[in-house]
Amino acid sequence: xxxxxxxxxxxxxxxxxxxxxxxxxxxxxxxxxxxxxxxxxxxxxxxxxxxxxxxxxxxxxxxxxxxxxxxxxxxxxxxxxxxxxxxxxxxxxxxxxxxxxxxxxxxxxxxxxxxxxxxxxxxxxxxxxxxxxxxxxxxxxxxxxxxxxxxxxxxxxxxxx
Numbered sequence: 001x002x003x004x005x006x007x008x009x010x011x012x013x014x015x016x017x018x019x020x021x022x023x024x025x026x027x028x029x030x031x032x033x034x035x036x037x038x039x040x041x042x043x044x045x046x047x048x049x050x051x052x053x054x055x056x057x058x059x060x061x062x063x064x065x066x067x068x069x070x071x072x073x074x075x076x077x078x079x080x081x082x083x084x085x086x087x088x089x090x091x092x093x094x095x096x097x098x099x100x101x102x103x104x105x106x107x108x109x110x111x112x113x114x115x116x117x118x119x120x121x122x123x124x125x126x127x128x129x130x131x132x133x134x135x136x137x138x139x140x141x142x143x144x145x146x147x148x149x150x151x152x153x154x155x156x157x158x159x160x161x
Contacts, residue, residue: 006040006159007048009085013073016052020060028066031056036073039085040159043136048156051132051140054125055089055152062093062150075158084138087154095144104142105130129154 017033024031041048059069070090077083096104107127126140133140138156145151 006042007045009039009041009048009087009156010036010073012045012049013052013071013087016049016056017071019053020056023057024060024069027060029060029063030068031060031071032068033071034073037075039073039075041085041136041156042159043138043156044132047132048136051129051154052087054129055140055154058125059089059091059093059150059152063091064093067092076155081157082160083158085156085158087156088151089154090145090149090151092149095148095150096142098144101142101144105140126152 013036014033017031021031056069056071063069069092070088072086072088072090074086074088075083076086105126107124130140133154133156136156138154140152140154142150142152
C-alpha cells in the first residue's frame with residue numbers, strides 16, 4: 001500500500017477550529033489558536049481530522065460557558081528520531097480524576113463525574129481519536145492543568161523531506 005501523501009496538520013486543525021466556532025459561540029465560548037508554521041505529516045486526512053474534531057468537541061463540552069478553549073500547534077525537533085508536530089488542546093473544565101486519566105481513551109469509558117451528567121456523549125470520541133492517532137504513528141495523552149481543566153496532547157511524526 002502506498003504511503004499517504006503529506007498533509008499540513010495546521011490546515012486540518014484550522015479547519016476543525018473554524019467548524020467548532022459556531023458550536024462554541026452558542027455557549028459564549030472562545031477558541032484561540034496560534035497560526036503555526038507548515039507541519040506536513042503522513043496520515044489519512046479523514047482520520048486525523050476526525051481525531052482533532054473529537055478532542056476539540058470534548059474540550060468544548062466540558063468548558064464552562066463564557067470561557068476559552070486553547071489550541072496550540074508547534075514543532076518539536078528531537079536529538080534522535082523524527083521531528084514531531086505537537087498539538088495541545090486545553091479546556092477550562094473540571095479536569096478528570098487522576099484515577100481516570102489512564103482510562104479516558106478506552107471505548108465507552110466515562111468517569112463517574114461524567115456519567116452523572118446528561119448529554120455528555122457515548123464515551124467513544126477519545127477512543128476513536130486514540131485509534132486514529134496511533135494509526136498515523138503518533139501518540140495521544142491527557143493531563144490535568146494546574147488551576148483546572150484538561151490538556152490533551154497529540155504528537156505526530158512530521159513527514160520527511
